[in-house]
Amino acid sequence: MSTLRFYAIKKSLNRKPIKIEEKERRSAIFGRNVFNEDEMRQYLTKEAFNSVMDAIQNGSKIDRGVADHISTGMKEWAISKGVTHYTHWFQPLTGSTAEKHDAFFEPIGNGRAIEKFGGGQLVQQEPDASSFPNGGIRNTFEARGYTAWDPTSPAFVYGTTLCIPTVFVSYTGEALDYKTPLLRALQAIDTAAVDVCKYFDKNVKKVNASLGWEQEYFLIDRGLAASRPDIQLTGRTLLGHSSAKGQQLDDHYFGTIPNRAMQYMRDLETECMLLGIPVKTRHNEVAPNQFELAPVYDEANLAVDHNSLLMDVMDKVAERHDFKVLFHEKPFKGVNGSGKHNNWSLSTNTGVNLLGPGKTPMSNLQFLTFFINTIKAVHDNEELVRASIASASNDHRLGANEAPPAIISVFIGEQLTSVLDELQNVTNGKLSPEEKTDLKLNVVGKIPEILLDNTDRNRTSPFAFTGNKFEFRAVGSTANCANPMTVLNTIVANQLIEFKKEVDVLIDNKSLKKDEAIFNILREYIKKSKNILFEGNGYGQAWEIEAKKRGLSNFKTTPEALKAKVSKKAIKLFEDMNVMNKVESVSRYEIEVEEYVLHIQIEGRVLGDIARNHIVPTAVRYQNILIENVKGLKEIYGTGFKKLAKEQMALIEEISGHIESINSNVTKMTNERKKANNLSDLELKAHAYCNLVKPFFDEIRYHCDKLELLVDDELWPLTKYRELLFTK
Ligand code: ADP
Ligand code: MG
16 A cells, blocks of 8 residues: 555544534524524514514515614624624525625724624625626626625524625626525515415415425545545546445445544534524435435525535534545445435415325315426426536436436326326316316325325436425535526426416306316316326436437536526526526526536546556556566576566556556547637537547546556555545
8 A cells, every 4th residue: 555545544544533522402502603583582673673574574675774773783692602703605606605704893093993893784795706707797797796685594603703694796786696596586486376375275475485405425534535636626536446345235325324424423413503504314325435414494595505504514514523525426436426305395374385285175286286387397397407407517417327317307106196197087178066076085185195105206206206395306416406496496486377377267268166277277287297207217228218209308418408598498487587687597507608617627637637647657667566577587587487477568568558548548638628728619618528528537537447456556646445435
């Protein structure tokens, strides 16, 4: 084993888990560092408190004068927690969170100072953020963007900083972040869903989208990770032969959590509790050193913020425990990758989950309405749904030999399939009293039992109904959930508006009763969106062929998939729903295409560097040892050496072959990269990187991985898979 590897592993094995002392109950510390309702009551004037609550519940504007009261209360609360600085906390399109800290401290002359935090500083800030991606918006319109307070996501204290969740927009109002379009999409679904709910219950005033994410990740010893330039720079291993033992024994899944990892999780969960992130589940995942963490679901905007915050906190806590968290969708070849299931549902202010079973036939018809409209929305917008989860790193899951496939389909289970089959046969137009009774008793009426029993799970489906929610499973582990959540809520909002129009036409023009009209439209929707329903094995070749026949898209790479974001249809949809204007849609698309290019470019550079500067020299060194050996044998045995040196000589040639292939492929890849870099058209560049540069990754990797098996372990410079994955 090389000295570097030896010491990295030795250090890792000698690390004692950091014992986490917990004296308080979790429920007692939950939300302690959040400026929540209780804290607001205590620190705000009545007027200020009511004003914030009104903004949260009804989206009303906060008066500047009142903002001064709020900021003062917030500051006092924060200072009581030892806070010295504040920051507007936002989610630019780089995929991580951004913050710029300012001190409360302010000198007032004569060597004195005070702590100050005015309403203006709370409500709006102008970060010098000209280097965040903006797809040309800011260049075209205005030089700078600003951040504005989002009162629907509570301020929190992290370390010694007060963090204020904000949106990030240009001076002309275009969104430069993930949160702005999400908030608009949540507004759209609220309005559209409330309108539809009115058919069933006039008391519904608000509908919230809820999100429960499940975050998968790998935990790798920090020292071992640092010994791999590919992990350091790209978050994944670009090469490495698979370990003799992998995940084939399934002995990690739901197994005992290793002690060091357990202490990390406890520490992480404590931090989450303080920040009001309601984490509930933790377990081992399929691959060695792979884990999952999931909270109780929450209102979607808050849940998205929590996930972004969590990823940041996970990194920070990992440092304390000498771990590195790998969020990448595919850090190890041949080993299970990581995703982030997005469990999604809609609930009303009257406490009803619109995707859950009800107690009366009418509430079950409501369930069917939302259920079928969601299916129709996904059917009509499957390309956009696919685009919402496209990224260079998620390409390793979708469309590769990994769950789920790049084809978007919806799984609903056997029993709901038969409910839809029955509904499909409902009479056109007016229903006879017998038919109505039959429908209510035997179809709609049975739904609660069916849903209770909906344990039928198909793990290969990218979008599955699981009893009282849809589970969007194709989301990548590195993704910001805002992207898929914006798309999902927008398409369903649009669909519900369409539905309402169609039902009203039947009621007004054909004088159908409300429930007859609803049955009629749902029947048509079932027929029209049948193609998206799939219950079989999503990984099989047969499905690819079948999906093609059904006209479903199958975009295996990001450059192909992203295109749907700027189709005429998508641009119009986002405009109609007031989620994004055309400039915003186009700029976002450009940012994502560019991000793809940069991603592959960096991977190409790192791989070329490791192959040429680490692997080839090591192989040459080992080859020289073999040559010395052959020379020695010749010296001693004269002409008889050939028989004795046969294997060594074959090995020398084999190594030469691999070195030759690595060098020529790295040269070819570099040339393709240069050509791609010279393309001025961004789309062409992305396609060149995808189809002409990236294919060399596998070629180069193949020969490097072969060398790993041939070369003396003592010389091998890179920490191996077995060491990365099995050091506990
Ligand atoms: P798994 O998918 O791992 O089998 P579950 O299906 O039990 O686990 O739940 C997964 C996630 O679904 C949890 O994080 C939970 O908070 C979330 N969830 C449950 N109900 C809802 C809902 N109505 N809306 C959104 N998310 C929900
Ligand atoms: Mg799940």
